[in-house]
Amino acid sequence: MGLRGKVCIITGGGSGIGRASALMMAEEGAVVVTVGRTYSKVEQVRDEIAASGGTAEAYSVDVGDKDAVVNMVNEVLSKYGKVDVLVNNAGHSSPHRMLMTTTPEDIRSVMDSNLSGSVFCSQAVVPAMKEAGEGTIINVSSMAGVSASPLAGMSYSAAKSAVINFTAFLNAELRNTGIRASVVIPGEVDTPILDNRPVVPSEEARETMVTAEDTAEAITLIARLPQRAAIPELIIRPTWLRDTSAEVNIA
Structure with a gap:
């Protein structure tokens, strides 16, 4: 059956991994609900899907705002009657990377977007999934959550580590x-x-990295698996691992 007819909510759906996942799932026949803080971005993704013959919705929601999340999910349930897949992809980093430069706002903002948003969205969809007897929640973390990285920053590394643990708790x-x-x-x-x-990677460095589309392939693979099968954790990394020591020293 794959994703045809499945209702999939994707946060952070206006760019990067979220956008690539939305387009890919729509190609496979899913009804895609793109969610992001900037409406113009998720609207563009929605319109692109519609122009290709797919079905999509666009919502401007800050996932750190629980009431806004609940309202969005209730609207989706009212219109489509179900949520089959939730992709918790929203998240951002902070320009302040190190312990002594990190501000209270850095911690709050990064934790809200990466962790609190994943919790709030999951809380909103789980009752309907339980009633249906099935559902898939896919959280997007980072290798920074496995091995703390000065390039990613303290707040982001901690938040992404929490997302990994949160997923284990859900299961x-x-x-x-x-x-x-x-x-x-x-x-x-x-x-x-x-x-x-602090040091933006060069075009040459970016060419060896995993792309948003590669990551979307991994997300879509998990979403389309028969419900009897699960992948609790999936790591996807570049084949060529570049030397980032100079960038770490500057960070």
Whole structure:
């Protein structure tokens, strides 16, 4: 059956991994709900899907705002009657990377977008998934959550580590409900978030990185698996691992 007819909510859906996942899932017949803070970006993705004959919705939502998340999910449930797949992809880093430069706002903002947003979106969809007896939650983390990286920064590394643990908790709590949770852990991905680094990677360096489309392939693979099968954790990294020591020293 794959994704045809499945209702998939994708946060951070206006660019990068979220955009690539939305387009890919729509190609496979899913009804895609793109969610992002900047409406013009998710609207563009929605229109691109519609122009290709697909079905999509666009919502401007800050996933760190629980009430806004609940309202969005309730609208989707009212219109389509279900949510089959949730991709918690929204998240950003901070320009302040190190311990002593990190501000309270850095921590709050990064944790809200990466962790709190994943929790709030999951809380909003789980009751309907339980009632349906099945569902898929895919959280997007980072290798920075496995091995803390000065390039990614303290707040981002901590938040992405929490996302990995949150996924394990979901699987423990939702065991035998028919709901499966997966975490996708990409290495360096060539997305706009790299432009926030103290040293922006060169075009040559970006050519060896995993792309947003590569990561979307991993997300779509998990989403389309028969419900009897689950991938709790999937790591996708570049084949060629570049030397980042000079960038780390500057960071």
